[in-house]
Amino acid sequence: MSRQKRLYWKPSVLSDGRTRHLMGKPPMSDAEPDQRESLPPTAVVFLVFDDGWYVERYGADGSFAGDTWHPSRDEAEHQVAYEFDGTSAVWIEVPPDIRDFGEFTKSLTRGD
Numbered sequence: 224m225s226r227q228k229r230l231y232w233k234p235s236v237l238s239d240g241r242t243r244h245l246m247g248k249p250p251m252s253d254a255e256p257d258q259r260e261s262l263p264p265t266a267v268v269f270l271v272f273d274d275g276w277y278v279e280r281y282g283a284d285g286s287f288a289g290d291t292w293h294p295s296r297d298e299a300e301h302q303v304a305y306e307f308d309g310t311s312a313v314w315i316e317v318p319p320d321i322r323d324f325g326e327f328t329k330s331l332t333r334g335d
Contacts, residue, residue: 228272229317233331234265234307242306244280244289262288265306267328270299270314278302283332285325 247259263282271277276299280288293299303312321327 228270229321230270230314231317231327231331232268232270232303232312232314234268234310234312241308246289262286264288266332267324268303268312269317269324270296270303272296279324281324281328283328285329287325 244262245259246262249259250257262280263284263286265280265288266283267281269277269279269281271279276293276296277290278293278299279290282288291299291302293302300312304310317324317327
């Protein structure tokens with residue numbers, strides 16, 4: 224199924240939320256060093272439907288800040304509410320001509 228529904232929400236402040244998003248493989252044992260990299264604080268959150276709901280996060284500079292998959296929109300919205308300490312998100316349709324969430328995020332954080 225193609226991406227039919229795309230929504231976004233811009234939190235009032237940059238936030239790491241209540242969760243920590245990392246990139247890389249986790250260590251396989253306690254003796255192995257953790258070499259994962261922290262992703263940037265979330266500036267804009269997207270909900271994208273594509274065989275389930277993805278919560279995609281982007282930093283103010285447009286860089287990818289992590290994603291999670293959820294079987295329903297309700298579960299995806301609950302994840303966002305958890306990460307942002309119960310904040311109610313007002314979701315806005317992503318304009319149909321937007322193809323690059325990173326560039327779109329930069330325009331939103333600059334106030335274009």
